[in-house]
Amino acid sequence: MTRPKHRPLTLRDVSEACGVSEMTVSRVLRNRGDVSAATREKVLTAAKTLGYVPNQIAGSLASQRVNLVAVIIPSLSNMVFPEVLTGVNKTFDDTPLQPVVGVTDYLPEKEEQVLYEMLSWRPSGVIIAGLEHTDATQAMLRNAGIPVVEIMDTDGNPVDAMVGISHRRAGRKMAEAIVKQGYTRIGFLGTKMPLDHRARKRFEGFTEGLTHAGIEIEDREFYNGGSALAKGREMTQAMLERSPDLDFLYYSNDMIGAGGMLWLMDQGVDVPGQIGLAGFNGVELLAGLPRQLATMDACRFEIGQAAAQIIVDRSALPEDAEPQTPQQITLAPKITYGETLRRRG
Amino acid sequence: MTRPKHRPLTLRDVSEACGVSEMTVSRVLRNRGDVSAATREKVLTAAKTLGYVPNQIAGSLASQRVNLVAVIIPSLSNMVFPEVLTGVNKTFDDTPLQPVVGVTDYLPEKEEQVLYEMLSWRPSGVIIAGLEHTDATQAMLRNAGIPVVEIMDTDGNPVDAMVGISHRRAGRKMAEAIVKQGYTRIGFLGTKMPLDHRARKRFEGFTEGLTHAGIEIEDREFYNGGSALAKGREMTQAMLERSPDLDFLYYSNDMIGAGGMLWLMDQGVDVPGQIGLAGFNGVELLAGLPRQLATMDACRFEIGQAAAQIIVDRSALPEDAEPQTPQQITLAPKITYGETLRRRG
DNA sequence: CTGAAAGCGCTAACAG
């Protein structure tokens, strides 16, 4: 009754248990080729009663096909990438493809290493965050011979496919919206992450947009680690003590924006009459704040879905046919004005 | 100069490129056995210039060893599981082991299916959330012949190892703390997830604790989906309109608790003088709220670390030796009183 | 220190 735990069952065990050749058992288990209903039945019951689980390692080696897709992201610590993953999962759910996630902590060398390890499983595709990689990483991506989708950001040149938004444009658009509402004395608050290229590009686009209107950022503050909500409070306080005349604060993400808003309201500051606010990301959280924070959606879920779809489409293609669907997708996020970006009548 | 993209390099390619036998190349690449510094050098340069990436599929098949660990969790949509994953990653970072994540959406059948797919890769271990599984899932876990760590919850019987907290106790402890502070008219607000066993157990422990003090929950409200912060507001409003005499609200997670707090403060309610509040999870977010919400840490990061450590220890062991380290770890979360659980002087 | 042979468990490609 008890089977030794140390030897997993093989096709052969099932084959012997039901008196059908290994090959036919394999066919039944994969729904390949025609098998008579009778043998099919026999095989299925045998496999189930034995508790057989096929060995994909052997299967993939033999078939030279792997249903794994490498998904490489910088972090799991905010909701951004988990949401992307949810989109990826959603698309892959209807396919045999399976995402395998690697986390880089925003470190280029770790990204290189993670990619190397994932490629050693010969995945069917790679979804990787960002366009900035080490030379070695780029070389691996180019030589892997599988579809590669770089996600989140479209300000740059992809190795292959690309799905994301232009963070530079996002920053610029926000600058334009703020200027249009008549704000002129503007502060910027963001992360101190030299390796977060997307945050950097948003900042660049933002200053660009202001410059175009003849405005310069009046004060700026950067943070590192810790609770974003608490940091938002602290930084806002620090900045307003230093520059009390500001009439708008642009936060590089919604969480610090929310923290700033809570602090301002504690202080009895009139938002947005006295000071306007905007964040970035469009996180679900915002719906519960005392005022709806202005923001811009980063299209996280859609990016995950679209990237996964590109892999799905490409892996169905006959090796090196030209893909028919677009391989470079730039989504255009819209500004949500909320209640913190309109000058009061 | 250009290599055909469709055939990944093999050991043989490297072997030919440097005139060393495949076997020795393999040894060098794995740091196994003694190889002369000279050949070692030759092999390494050849491998690097060619851009060779070993094929783990073949390697694992041959060695009967897989450095993958299946991690099966219900969701990525709140910060709970990403934090567990961060703990897991942390521990595995110093080892050859690699987590592969599967998401079940709290659906037992999906859990079954995800586990089946992961087991087909013959992982070195399984880390799986919860103690409640379908019979088939339990059978698979039992028969897999690999270490299995069930995490998050310790109210029940594990298949093998277990790391978590007692959610029943967590609920009871919170009830006791609330009663001790003199609150008596208590409302409960939580999720409407019949499949979230841990939330259920907390609720049960909570009512148990109150009953023991001769108190009954006076009102309750459950929600489903949507922004937790916003739901917290809505539910709190609904409950207080229905039961204006409540003097304490226990929320099954910090996000809805935070929403409730924000709503109460908007209304000018005195917290905790008029109404006390508590949540659950100990999320980082809380640090930035206007009042620090009372809560109880779920030890997410530690759970991930400890679970991974069990796998690491066990995979170092000679097949079926008795593990020397504890295999059933119950962490004891502490209450953070914050500023919402103390009756004011 | 290095190499040759024999599989790991499965599937592709043919035969019947």
Add this chain to the structure above:
DNA sequence: CTGTTAGCGCTTTCAG
């Protein structure tokens, strides 16, 4: 519809 034969790319084992 079913079975047979070769490997997939690597590592184990055993000889030198």
